[in-house]
Amino acid sequence: MKILYRFCLRAGISLSGLLLAVLPSLAHADYSWNFPTPVTPIARDTLEIHNHFMIVITILFVVVFGIMIYSMVKHRKSVGHQPARFTGPTGTVQWIWALVPFAILLFIDYVLMGIPAYHAVLDMEDTRTKADMVLKVTGMQWKWQYEYPDSGIKYLSTTSTPREQIANKEAKGEHYLLEVDNPVVLPVGKKVRILLTSTDVIHTWWVPQFGVKRDAIPGFLRETWVKIEQPGTYRGQCAELCGKDHGFMPVVVHAVPEPEYLAWVDEKKSKLAAAAAGSDKTWSKEDLLAAGKDVYEKQCAVCHQSEGQGLAPAFPALAGSKIVTGPLLSPEGKLLKDSHVDRVLNGKEGTAMQAFKNTLSDTDLAAVITYERNSFGNKKGDLIQPAQIKSLR
Incomplete structure (x- = not known):
């Protein structure tokens, strides 16, 4: 308290002023010390079991430490208490002191805590009964x-x-x-x-x-x-x-x-x-670039970064990339292995580059490929239509 008082004096504020400033914050911070409000049966059961366990554990804590503190105070050397001289379980009393706490703990674990937890876990794992x-x-x-x-x-x-x-x-x-x-x-x-x-x-x-x-x-x-x-x-x-x-x-x-x-x-x-339906129409380059920028920022920027600079070695740069600036398709309009289109559609095994053909639409794929080939200093000037992506799937 003296240290707190000196701090207040040096800071030019009163102790009462500091308390008035801190106490409202403490009053509004109680939510951070408890579970969020449950809105499902599982969450409600979890909170009820948690509170039940906390009561049991608190009672156990108070009883055990109460006995320990009483024993240390009552049997301390300064009041003239003489230590017992025995080794091992030589009598009935020692066995009782060992077995009775063990039996109490078994009762607490299996009856007071185990049974409620068992029913809650069964309910949590019942995913199919009456599922809508x-x-x-x-x-x-x-x-x-x-x-x-x-x-x-x-x-x-x-x-x-x-x-x-x-x-x-x-x-x-x-x-x-x-x-x-x-x-x-x-x-x-x-x-x-x-x-x-x-x-x-x-x-x-x-x-x-x-x-x-x-x-x-x-x-x-x-x-x-x-x-x-x-x-x-x-x-x-x-x-x-x-x-x-x-x-x-x-x-x-x-x-x-x-x-x-x-x-x-x-x-x-x-x-x-x-x-x-958008995969069946012909898109302008400007529309593909606008849509591709949005797709890139949501799907690609987290790895390849907002300016396409990448994060070597896990995430290579797209700016000046040989794959991005390479040919789109074969002269016959077919998919080229390890081409830009192939890498976006099918990913690359053993790397963080995932396949997007099953997660993005034809329009999104065409748009982001077109955007990458005409951004970050890549001036290919070409584009790919959603209908072409659709035919390559």
Whole structure:
């Protein structure tokens, strides 16, 4: 307290003024010491079990340390207590002191804690009973692909935080690194079975208010489920160290009433149909460049950087690249191995360059290829049409 008082004197403020400034902040910071408000049965069960365990653990802590402190005070040498002289379990009392705490701990672990946890885990793993719909989640560096098999909807979701904020050129937004261009939309009150997998490394789909945190592993299909009870926007992120930019892989879920969800499904289908129809028309170079810039910033800039300079050796530069400035197609209009189009469509095995043919539309692929060939000092002057990409698939 004296040190705090001297600090206040040197800073030219009163101790009461410092307390008035600090206490409101402490009053509003209590949320950071507890779980976020649960909005699913899993999250609610998790919080209830956590609180139940904390009560048991606190009682156990107080009892054990109370006995220890009492023993140390009561039997200390300064009050004349003489130590016992025995070695090993020589009598019944020593066996009782060993076995009774062991029995108490067994009762606590298996009855007071084990039974509630067992039922909660069974409920968490029951993904199929009374599931109303399925959502497939595919993790890839560093974005999510969401697929609604019942509706035929599939799209990518990437962070929409501006690169200027990430580079500290602009002030951070309210939801810095927790905002996306295409959020998940789910209906309230419906049990959603979630299937998770990955195309490259291990990712983790995590939304704290759902109580769900499940790994997406390449080559495996894992499961979890949610039943959102309240409308709202819920934010999470990949909770796995999945690579250089693992912090730029957010999850955003919009939970809406069922009528609003059905309206979103119809709207999304219309947009996807319009995008598919775009592959059959002839695009101008200017339109391809404008669309390609948007695709590049969302899908490619995180690795190859905003100016195409790359991050050697994992992410090569696109500026002056032999692949980017090489031929687009063969003279017969066919795909050339290790060409620019082939690399974007099929990726390169053993590297961080993933295949985009199954995640981007024909229009997006044509646009980003055209943009890369005419940006970063690459002045090829050529272009590729979405219809050509469609024929190469």
